[in-house]
Amino acid sequence: MKEEVKVVLLTGGSSGIGAAAARLMCQAGMTVYAASRSGKAPEGYSGNGNIFPVVMDVNDEAAIREVVERILSEQGRLDAVVCNAGNGIAGPIEETSIEEIETQFRTTFYGVVKTIDACLPVFREQKHGRVITISSVAAVAPLPYQGFYSAVKAGILNLTKALAIETRPFGIQCCSILPGDVRTGFTAARKVALKAQAEDSPYRKRTVRGIAAMSKDEQEGMEPEVIGKAILKQLRRRRMRPEVTPTFIYSLLVWAIRRFPQSFVLRVIGKLYS
Numbered sequence: 001m002k003e004e005v006k007v008v009l010l011t012g013g014s015s016g017i018g019a020a021a022a023r024l025m026c027q028a029g030m031t032v033y034a035a036s037r038s039g040k041a042p043e044g045y046s047g048n049g050n051i052f053p054v055v056m057d058v059n060d061e062a063a064i065r066e067v068v069e070r071i072l073s074e075q076g077r078l079d080a081v082v083c084n085a086g087n088g089i090a091g092p093i094e095e096t097s098i099e100e101i102e103t104q105f106r107t108t109f110y111g112v113v114k115t116i117d118a119c120l121p122v123f124r125e126q127k128h129g130r131v132i133t134i135s136s137v138a139a140v141a142p143l144p145y146q147g148f149y150s151a152v153k154a155g156i157l158n159l160t161k162a163l164a165i166e167t168r169p170f171g172i173q174c175c176s177i178l179p180g181d182v183r184t185g186f187t188a189a190r191k192v193a194l195k196a197q198a199e200d201s202p203y204r205k206r207t208v209r210g211i212a213a214m215s216k217d218e219q220e221g222m223e224p225e226v227i228g229k230a231i232l233k234q235l236r237r238r239r240m241r242p243e244v245t246p247t248f249i250y251s252l253l254v255w256a257i258r259r260f261p262q263s264f265v266l267r268v269i270g271k272l273y274s
């Protein structure tokens with residue numbers, strides 16, 4: 001039986017995609033715990049509804065468990081978790097240090113795993129629950145100078161699908177959303193690997209050009225509401241789709257990337273960003 005989604009834990013709820021999703025879920029009558037490190041209310045939220053901004057770093061397992069316990073004690077249920085918090089580190093693969101790679105994986109991969117882990121026992125006990133992860137078109141279109149970001153997002157996509165199979169017997173549904181370019185604070189928050197910034201880096205010119213092109217595409221990209229609506233749509237469906245690429249043009253792109261010869265795909269991506 002379909003369980004209506006009433007209470008949602010959303011990470012990265014203070015800005016960009018998360019803030020838009022929080023506002024739309026709230027308008028749809030859902031109660032949203034919008035988590036971020038700052039604990040700020042979602043951008044553009046009027047304060048008129050059931051959004052609870054919470055301070056929660058997705059790298060802090062104890063903090064996540066505390067928030068899940070708080071939701072259960074206040075609402076008596078938790079129907080869905082949307083793992084959206086993430087960031088990007090750019091730079092050529094050769095010039096990205098292990099510490100920088102770990103930073104990329106910490107929030108955007110392990111943070112997702114930790115958040116899901118805290119919710120799964122609740123979902124199994126209830127015999128229903130929904131997991132939505134925010135991957136990226138970069139999961140299927142490997143971006144130069146964002147190789148580790150692309151790797152993390154490909155990991156998130158496959159992890160979500162494997163989780164869908166493992167948890168289906170417990171009544172849990174999983175979906176990964178693959179946004180294309182979205183106009184948010186993500187671009188400004190992106191860090192560049194230190195070594196790639198040195199004058200004598202053999203990759204420097206291409207890195208600067210590639211990141212500038214990607215940043216321009218992001219800042220000319222779609223409004224975060226487009227992704228927020230896609231998240232809400234899945235939360236309201238009887239059965240969530242395991243993978244969703246919002247907008248016709250990006251879903252066509254993902255379809256083409258998977259079907260065209262990979263040598264051709266890599267040449268085109270290289271022309272655009274390298």
Ligand SMILES: NC(=O)c1ccc[n+]([C@@H]2O[C@H](COP(=O)([O-])OP(=O)(O)OC[C@H]3O[C@@H](n4cnc5c(N)ncnc54)[C@H](OP(=O)(O)O)[C@@H]3O)[C@@H](O)[C@H]2O)c1
Pocket residue numbers: 011012013014015016017018035036037038039040056057058059084085086087107108111134135136137178179180181182183184185186187189218221224
């Ligand atoms: N923008 C795009 O073009 C695009 C495309 C594809 C996928 N995505 C993905 O969409 C997701 C949301 O990004 P966005 O574009 O909306 O960027 P954003 O505006 O920078 O939002 C990031 C959100 O994550 C929170 N956050 C960051 N680190 C956190 C942590 N350790 N614990 C808890 N919250 C944390 C931030 O708040 P605090 O700083 O207060 O913690 C903020 O609310 C990310 O996973 C990103 O990879 C974005």
